[in-house]
Every structure is written in structure tokens, then in C-alpha cells.
Amino acid sequence: MTLLSFCQWLASTKWSIALHESFYMYPLIESTHVVALFLFAGTIAMVDLRLLGAVFREVPISEINARILPWTVAGAVIMVSTGILLFYAIPVRTYQSLWFRFKVVFLLVAAINVWIFHRRVQKNRADWDSDRRPPFAARVSALISLSMWAGVIVFGRMIAYNWFDCDRPQSDFVYWLSGCVVELVDA
Amino acid sequence: MSLLDLFESLEQSGIGLLVRESLWLFPALEAVHLLGLSLLGGSLLLVDLRLLGLGVRSRTSEQMMVAAKPWLLISLLILIGTGVPLFLSEAVKCYYNYSFWVKMSALAIGLLYTFLIKHPVIRRGAVPTVRAGLGILSLGVWLTVAGAGRWIGFS
Numbered sequence: 066m067t068l069l070s071f072c073q074w075l076a077s078t079k080w081s082i083a084l085h086e087s088f089y090m091y092p093l094i095e096s097t098h099v100v101a102l103f104l105f106a107g108t109i110a111m112v113d114l115r116l117l118g119a120v121f122r123e124v125p126i127s128e129i130n131a132r133i134l135p136w137t138v139a140g141a142v143i144m145v146s147t148g149i150l151l152f153y154a155i156p157v158r159t160y161q162s163l164w165f166r167f168k169v170v171f172l173l174v175a176a177i178n179v180w181i182f183h184r185r186v187q188k189n190r191a192d193w194d195s196d197r198r199p200p201f202a203a204r205v206s207a208l209i210s211l212s213m214w215a216g217v218i219v220f221g222r223m224i225a226y227n228w229f230d231c232d233r234p235q236s237d238f239v240y241w242l243s244g245c246v247v248e249l250v251d252a
Numbered sequence: 253m254s255l256l257d258l259f260e261s262l263e264q265s266g267i268g269l270l271v272r273e274s275l276w277l278f279p280a281l282e283a284v285h286l287l288g289l290s291l292l293g294g295s296l297l298l299v300d301l302r303l304l305g306l307g308v309r310s311r312t313s314e315q316m317m318v319a320a321k322p323w324l325l326i327s328l329l330i331l332i333g334t335g336v337p338l339f340l341s342e343a344v345k346c347y348y349n350y351s352f353w354v355k356m357s358a359l360a361i362g363l364l365y366t367f368l369i370k371h372p373v374i375r376r377g378a379v380p381t382v383r384a385g386l387g388i389l390s391l392g393v394w395l396t397v398a399g400a401g402r403w404i405g406f407s
Contacts, residue, residue: 099286100395102289103293103395103398106289107297110290110291111295121319121320123311124308124311128309132308133298136307218290219284219286223279
């Protein structure tokens with residue numbers, strides 16, 4: 066089973082159709098997804114700005130981690146659950162969306178960056194926990210995080226626009242990048 | 253001149269036309285508006301969580317408020333700087349849009365509340381119950397701004 070046929074199967078399920086055609090449910094989930102930026106991206110931005118030494122310089126990194134990151138995790142739970150529902154409502158078009166694909170790539174890079182930060186960069190955190198301006202590696206990590214999440218937000222917003230949709234004339238490159246299938250487009 | 257006349261002429265303004273006639277300007281402004289929303293969320297939350305006793309504890313609410321303020325102002329600048337051209341490009345649609353007026357009312361309340369009530373009260377010092385109330389109100393009003401703002405596109 067290819068990913069595309071999986072998405073086609075998803076689209077054929079009862080709940081996917083119901084969600085897609087719902088008058089209030091889809092907009093409500095979409096709005097929750099967007100408003101949760103407040104919590105999710107907001108706390109990420111503040112943690113990263115702290116790591117850059119741009120805000121809350123007097124607060125130890127360990128305290129920010131302990132007291133703020135749980136809120137980021139709560140935000141992530143809202144983001145992922147509403148995000149999955151949004152995908153589930155429009156599976157095939159989203160899977161073949163160029164913007165969605167960019168968003169996933171940036172998400173993966175952001176996730177790897179988080180992993181590296183917690184596994185490697187933070188190893189000697191005790192040495193710089195209270196530094197007003199953390200060391201270079203921590204600042205690079207924060208900068209990567211800010212740029213990747215900004216990309217995720219921008220690409221996420223662009224999914225709504227159909228410029229690069231498979232059912233519009235596209236260059237071969239876009240066609241390939243979006244995973245468009247001729248038979249589907251003609252159908 | 254009625255308010256609708258005003259909105260009609262705003263829509264015909266240079267910036268309104270520029271955004272409306274461009275394919276990518278409106279989406280780009282929207283995207284940056286969302287980045288501004290994120291920054292706004294962070295700079296409000298770290299203060300409001302502190303007020304509620306759920307955030308950073310080693311610094312006082314006032315210290316958190318003072319530290320976050322430049323970022324709060326930057327986020328508001330980004331939001332207004334992108335929000336105004338978005339509005340100008342479809343002012344008449346906004347005029348007839350219920351969510352737009354909910355958002356603008358909440359925004360006015362949010363700005364007045366934040367700078368004329370929340371910040372001064374924090375500066376004067378308040379008992380924990382009052383502090384918690386300040387935080388709840390702040391999150392309530394600003395989340396209304398964000399939610400109603402998103403809903404402009406649905407209604």
C-alpha cells in the first residue's frame with residue numbers, strides 16, 4: 066500500500082467525509098490549531114529567545130525548562146491532535162500539497178534539533194545555566210529552532226492556497242515534488 | 253460620510269489595492285501575522301503564567317512583566333503592521349463581518365486592559381487572588397482576539 070492509496074482510503078472513511086463536509090467542526094478544529102500557536106509557538110519562542118540571551122536573562126535555563134516546557138508539551142498535544150484531524154478531513158489534497166511537504170520537512174528538522182539540544186548541547190548546562198548569554202552551541206540551537214518553527218507556521222498557512230495543487234497546470238518539477246499522479250488529475 | 257463610505261475609500265487606498273492585486277502579498281502578510289501571534293502569545297504567557305503561579309517562580313510578576321514588555325511591543329508592532337494592510341485589502345468585507353467587529357472590540361479592550369490596568373496593578377503589587385484574576389483576564393481577552401481573528405476568514 067502506498068502512502069497515496071492510504072490517503073485515498075482515509076478520504077473514503079465515514080468520519081473523514083463528515084469532517085470535510087461539516088459546517089462548524091472543521092473551522093473549529095482549524096481555529097484551535099491556529100490559536101494554539103499562542104501556547105505552542107509562543108512558549109518555544111520565549112525559550113529560544115532566552116537561549117539567545119534576548120529575554121529573561123536573569124532566569125536560569127533549568128527553571129525555564131522545568132516551568133515553561135511542560136506548557137510547550139501541552140501546546141504540542143493540541144497541535145498534533147488538531148493537526149491530525151485537519152489532515153484526516155482532507156487527506157489526498159494535503160498529502161499532495163507542496164506546502165504540506167515543506168512543512169513536514171521543517172517539522173522533522175525542528176524535531177531533530179530538539180533532540181540534539183537535549184542530548185548534546187545541554188550536556189554541560191550546569192556550567193552555563195545562569196549565563197545571561199548562553200554559549201554559542203546553545204544560541205545556534207535556538208536560532209535553528211526559531212527559523213524552523215517560523216517555516217512550519219508559514220508553510221502551514223500556505224497549505225490553504227491552491228497555487229501548486231495537482232489539479233492545476235504545474236511544471237514537471239512541482240508535479241514531481243507534490244507527488245501528483247496523472248490518472249488522479251484526469252479523473 | 254458614513255462608516256461604510258470610509259471603509260470603501262480605505263479599500264480603494266494605495267495599500268489596499270496593492271495587497272488585493274498581488275497574488276502572494278495577502279498570504280505573506282497572513283503568515284507574518286501568525287508569526288506575530290506566536291510572539292504575542294509567548295510574551296503574554298510568561299507573564300500571565302507567573303501571575304497565576306504556574307510559570308517561572310524565581311522572579312516576581314513585575315520583573316517578568318518588565319522583561320517581556322519589549323517583546324510584547326515588538327509583537328504588537330508586527331501584528332498591527334501586517335494586520336492593517338490585510339484589513340485595507342478587504343475593508344468592506346470586514347465591515348459586514350461579525351467576527352471582525354468582535355475581534356476589534358476585544359483588541360481595544362485587550363490593549364486598554366493590558367497597559368492601563370494589568371501593568372499598573374502589577375507594578376503596584378497585588379495579592380495572589382488579584383494576580384490570578386489579572387492573568388486569567390489577560391489570556392481570556394487575547395485568546396478572544398486571536399480566535400475571532402481566525403474566524404473572520406470563516407464567516
